[in-house]
Amino acid sequence: MSVAVAVVDAETPGNVGTIARAMKNFGLSDLLLVDPPELDPDGEAYGFAGQAREDVLPDAREVTLDHVVENYHTVGCTATTNEDATKHVRYPFETPADLADSLQGVDADVCLVFGRESSGLTNDELARLDRICAIPASADYPVLNLGQAATVVLYECRDLTVSETQLPGEDHSADPAAVEGLHDQFADFLVALGHPGEKRAKTGRMWRRLLGRADPTGREVRTMRGLFRRAADRMRDDDQ
CATH class of the missing domain: 1.10.8 (Helicase, Ruva Protein; domain 3)
Structure with a gap:
């Protein structure tokens, strides 16, 4: 199983660069862009991408949502909506902490799908995806920045994508x-x-x-x- 990331209709290049950087941090490289903004190599997307400017970002593929749905087991990532079982489009949802374990048994390539900054993924888009992941946050302000949300989800999925992790300054057990x-x-x-x-x-x-x-x-x-x-x-x- 491989894990890709799709960003749908991102409104600012900087968030695309931030997501590319988070992908590099947590062992992912396959970035799919649906209706992306212009990504100028001298602009903020590459400026925010860190070392991901060398591979993840320039290797990103522009695709359609149809392509994503048809070729991957999809996970729509959204904010907690406070909706319940009567609102079936967005319910039930998994938290990022639960996602890695639940994806272990999936016998297909996985794509984590993130939406636009201002409104996220629409209900129609979410209805086409296989499962929903939501980040629990304060009810006073549950909406995360797109780049932040992607970083949280990718961090929690690191067991699927990174074979060996290391804390800053960490040294392994002595020989x-x-x-x-x-x-x-x-x-x-x-x-x-x-x-x-x-x-x-x-x-x-x-x-x-x-x-x-x-x-x-x-x-x-x-x-x-x-x-x-x-x-x-x-x-x-x-x-x-």
Whole structure:
């Protein structure tokens, strides 16, 4: 299953660029544009697109809504409308948080469809789509900017589109060999410290359990190894 994004009748180029950037953030590349505004390479669409200006935005395809409906399992993305089961066009809807799980069993390519900034997707357009996704928001002001709405939905669908994610500054669990090296340096540190020989094995086991619970990153292990090495060297120099 692949996931595409369609933007219907966007009114401002900047929002198209913002959506392209969000697609790049969350592992999508297939952007479909229905009745788009002019996207000048020197204009705000490319200015807002970030690195998506290099591939997602220039590779976008202009299509019709008929093409989207005929070739994809479609999800219409709209604001919460406060309507209920008596208003069948927009009800029931899924939230973005539920969408990724519910799409797991779909045996077809999926297209997330976003509407125009001022009025979203019309009831007639929504009636043609397979399912509806709505973003719960404050009843005082439930309408999101088009680019913001797309970012929220694409973020929640990241499990479908991104094989590996990383938080800013995140480092993954340290290599087991590096962790073992840290244990060896801790043992050397105990010797340099003059820790009683009969207590070293027990202290080493306590250290191993502590480190196992901590699940240190590669950077953390490298830092600790450097500290223990310098401490052991300093203590040996002081003893001389």
